[in-house]
Amino acid sequence: xxxxxxxxxxxxEHNDVPVGxxxxxxxxQVIAEGHNTREAEHDPTGxxxxxxxxxxxxxxxxxxxxxxxxxxxxxxxxxxxxxITQAGIHRVIYGAADPKAxxxxxGPHDLVRDRALPHRVDEVIGxxxxxxxxxxxxxxFGPLRG
Numbered sequence: 442x443x444x445x446x447x448x449x450x451x452x453x454e455h456n457d458v459p460v461g462x463x464x465x466x467x468x469x470q471v472i473a474e475g476h477n478t479r480e481a482e483h484d485p486t487g488x489x490x491x492x493x494x495x496x497x498x499x500x501x502x503x504x505x506x507x508x509x510x511x512x513x514x515x516x517x518x519x520x521x522x523x524x525i526t527q528a529g530i531h532r533v534i535y536g537a538a539d540p541k542a543x544x545x546x547x548g549p550h551d552l553v554r555d556r557a558l559p560h561r562v563d564e565v566i567g568x569x570x571x572x573x574x575x576x577x578x579x580x581x582f583g584p585l586r587g
Contacts, residue, residue, distance in 0.1 A: 442512055442536060442570045448476040448489065449514045449577055455481035459577040462489040462513040464497040464506065464530075472509075473497035489513060490521035494528050505529045514574040516543035516567060522552040526560040534566045536574030 448461025457477040464473040475492030478484060490513055498504050507529040514536040517525060522544035525533060538547030545553045545565050553562040 442514070442534065442574075444471060444474065445489075445512045445514050445536070446570065446573060446577070448474050449574070452476040452478070452489070453581065457481060457487075459581050460489040460513065460515045462493040462511055464493050465510040465512065466501075467508045472500045486520065488518065488521050489515075490517055491524055494524055494530075498528070507531065510534060512569075514570075515539055515578065516545050516547045517553070518542045519544045519550060519552055522550070526553055526558055526562060529560060530562055532564040532566070533562050534569055536567075536569055537571045537578065538567055 445461040445463050449459040452459045457480045461476045463471050466472050473493045473496035475489045475496060477489050478487035478492055490511060493511065497506055508531045510532040511525060511530050512534045516535045516539040533545050533553055535545060540548050542548055544550040547567045553565060555561060
């Protein structure tokens with residue numbers, strides 16, 4: 442999670458929402474990192490999870506990331522939860538819950554474990570360094586909502 446938080450801080454360099462993610466293989470090796478790039482790349486899909494999943498797919502040479510773990514500073518949204526399940530990710534670890542748009546059980550949705558879908562995540566662990574992750578977001582959005 443510390444590496445994901447470092448990635449979240451990198452998003453601040455181009456005025457993106459500070460969310461970071463890392464993908465870890467079955468051996469515990471970090472194979473991909475990402476942070477929000479929506480503003481920097483003018484890409485509505487530029488969420489940290491999507492960026493990290495794309496990099497992971499390129500790294501392993503496959504769209505399937507079976508058995509891998511994604512660690513993200515903010516609970517994944519519906520778009521990211523869908524991508525996570527399609528990739529075959531085994532475990533999601535997130536920091537701050539997203540009570541408005543979360544889709545991993547901490548917010549209004551639990552898409553990653555939805556039995557109606559053909560793929561689902563086996564394990565979700567929320568709240569890891571949640572205060573630190575939430576502080577990044579509050580500090581970012583505070584002046585904007587001022």
